[in-house]
Amino acid sequence: MAATRRLANTVAVITISHPPVNALSSSVRHALVKEFGEASRDPKVEAIVLNGSGRKFSAGADIREFGTSAIKTVSLEDINSTIEASQKPVVAAIEGIALGGGLELALACHYRVADIQAKVGLPEVLIGILPAAGGTQRLPRLIGVPAALDVIVRGRHIPASEALKLGIVDEVVQGNALDAAIQLARKVIGYPLNKKRLSTVRISSDSNLEDFLDTAVEKAKKQFRGAKAPLACIEAVRASVHLSYHQGLEKERQLFFSLWATGQPQAQQYAFFSEREAGKWTHSSGARWDTEEAKPIRTAAVIGLGTMGRGIVISLSKAKIPVIAIEQDAQQLEVGKKAVNSLLEREAEKLKQQGSVPSSNLGSVHFTLDFGELQDVDLVIEAVYENMELKKEIFRKLSSVCKPDAFLCTNTSGLNVDEIASVTHRPNQVIGTHFFSPANIMRLLEVVRGQQTSLTAIATAMNLGKKLGKVAVLVGNCPLFVGNRMLGPYLEQASYLLEEGYYPEEVDQAMEEFGFAMGPFRMMDLAGLDVGWRSRTEKGLTGAKVPQGTPARQRLGSRYSPLADILCESGRFGQKTGRGWYQYEKPGGRTGKPDPWVKDFLQKYRKTHQIKQQPSNPEQIVERCAFALANEGFRILEDGIASCPEDIDVIYNNGYGWPKYRGGPMYYASSVGLPKVLDTLEKYYKANPDVPSMKPAFLLKKLAALGGPPIKEWRTQVGKPVNKL
Ligand SMILES: CC/C=C/CC(=O)SCCNC(=O)CCNC(=O)[C@H](O)C(C)(C)COP(=O)(O)OP(=O)(O)OC[C@H]1O[C@@H](n2cnc3c(N)ncnc32)[C@H](O)[C@@H]1OP(=O)(O)O
Secondary structure, X not given: OOEEEEEEOOEEEEXXXXXXXXXXXXXXXXXXXXHHHHHHHOOOXXXXXXXXXXXXXXXXXXXXXXXXXXXXXXXXXXXXXXXXXXXXXXXXXXXXXXXXXXXXXXXXXXXXXEEOOOEEEOHHHHHOOOOOOOHHHHHHHHHOHHHHHHHHHHOOOEEHHHHHHHOOOOEEEOOOHHHHHHHHHHHOOOOOOHHHOHHHOOOOOOHHHHHHXXXXXXXXXXXXXXXXXXXXXXXXXXXXXXXXXHHHHHHHHHHHHHHHHHOHHHHHHHHHHHHHHHOXXXXXXXXXXXXXXXXXXXXXXXXXXXXXXXXXXXXXXXXOOOEXXXXXXXXXXXXXXXXXXXXXXXXXXXXXXXXXXXXXXXOOEEEEOOHHHHOOOOEEEEXXXXXXXXXXXXXXXXXXXXXXXXXXXXXXXXOOHHHHHOOOOXXXXXXXXXXXXOOOOXXXXXXXXXXXXXXXXXXXXXXXXXXXXXXXXXXXXXXXXXXXXXXXXXHHHHHHHHHOOOOHHXXXXXXXXXXXXXXXXXXXXXXOHHHHHHHHXXXXXXXXXXXXXXXXXXXXXXXXXXXXXXXXXXXXXXXXXXXXXXXXXXXXXXXOEEOHHHHHHXXXXXXXOOOOOOOOOHHHHHHHHHHHHHHHHHHHHHOOOOOOHHHHHHHHHHHOOOOXXXXXXXXXXXXXXXXXXXXXXXXXXXXOOXXXXXXXXXXXXXXXXXXXXXXXXXXXXXXXXXXXX
């Protein structure tokens, strides 16, 4: 049953019942109409309380119904207007969550009581749409335009205590929200309801409000580059100022349909469900997320307190896991300790502002130089710099010091997890946990399974990711895993574009207009050019190990761009040295400006190597870079390193600044059309046979030959997950 009704004296309690999150599916909406109608007509009923089963009010509209005929049956806003117009007082008892349509339903009620643990919000913008059941019209009438705009455009989940301050809820209770709502309902029987009907409230407009909305548009254009939903949200809220409630609703509806026509909601909803699917990992043995039990992690340790290690310590502490943090010498320990403590203070401050007690919400951190102190921890994460010998030395030590069932994780961004595991007595307990910088902020975690990694270790690492609030994706062990492996051909194309006549700012601008948080050159400057340079030097691609007589722009018979190496040889490592692809105000500076030195250097380089300049074409920049990424993605699928295209997209959306409204590189390839992607790559590769990364992947050819089936069908065509080195 989608909703049930019972009588508590003269109060009817209608309970939405649609596990797991009480989404307002068509059957729930039908049930609400029926139960509410009967309660309204029942002379024994003097007031009505709405709540959700399983201590969750509602997560809003059933996202799976969008684009289907089910969404057209019984509109949520019709239900909301009926509730609002009720002559009997209606109180929402909010436990757990009231999100999207869930909050819109609660806003139609005359009163709202929330449990202290509850969160409310209008997160529609995060799935590419806007609140479309009156939310953009009722919320500004309740809490004012500026506060409502912030809630709607950011889509954040607001804790009950803040919701009370904002005026979204009338009462917050520590105990049972349902009992409190019933009590309130009884108390207000017979009170006038007019002022409680939000659709009747008037918003007074003034020029400040107009300026405020105009500024919000400009800010949103910059902040959400290319995303249409935030702008539609602002326009809908603007309508609440100028139009009657009913005209505003019509505007909300029109904006919803025009957003749908852009294709962005479909991409963002694909991204939403792909994230949920990533948690449902499968293994070639047939084992799955729901067959394997994770071990509890009560204590953890982090080795290395560089940028990554510090972020990991904070993540663990925020998940209330006590951490032991280790460094190799007293001086580095002191530096790391100061940095961690200052980050922890910031977290404690945030908790205080939310009304929580930091000491009960943050795990303790103990700093030491002594590996002996790790003997009882459940899990260790090594986060030292990328050097195989150093990592092996640490894992040897860990293997002898840690208790036999402790899990040993490496935060390598691409080294061989099996080789690291091979020096331990427990390769089955070794697993890769590749965090992204800054690790306390970035949501992505690549969990890398080695040949011998046990299913329990996989389940435990995936579960830990969830506990840390991350989206964990299980991948196979190959050089650079998934995300960084795909970055190779992408950055290669970016460099070739510079050789062929573009400048870093032009390539970055094209990719940022496409929607990337940062273009490739800004990203390299931020990450530090020296990191890749060190790795290329170790591989003999640059530096003294390159055989005499090797052409400057060729390695092992393939095309090679030495541009980044030359920059590094001139001490240009990016932001950290104040010079890289851009110039910065000072070493460590963040604001990059185009650098005349780079322009001059590129012009001389092109002249020296007699490279013909291509006519400028921003579309070509995007195609070459984005298709290079997707092509490597197809190879990764062929190799079984990622088990489905959705996992690759989750990695790019959450770790590499890919615009979510384009779904991810694989979704993008699918939406452009696989035959077109194939054709573009084929043409490029024919003209550039010395660039093997652009040779169309076998799987791409196979899928294009099948006419480019929908992305959810690709899974049937890909290999079994393996480890490939
Ligand atoms: C025309 C009227 C328009 C109305 C606009 C809307 O209401 S649009 C919907 C707005 N609501 C949201 O965007 C909420 C989306 N959901 C979440 O943020 C989270 O799922 C959650 C509710 C905070 C719960 O998070 P938690 O981590 O506890 O669980 P999961 O995310 O794993 O979700 C559990 C399963 O529930 C499915 N699900 C969640 N929300 C919805 C939804 N609104 N519609 C349909 N399904 C939903 C989710 O997919 C999980 O199911 P699986 O089968 O496991 O994938």
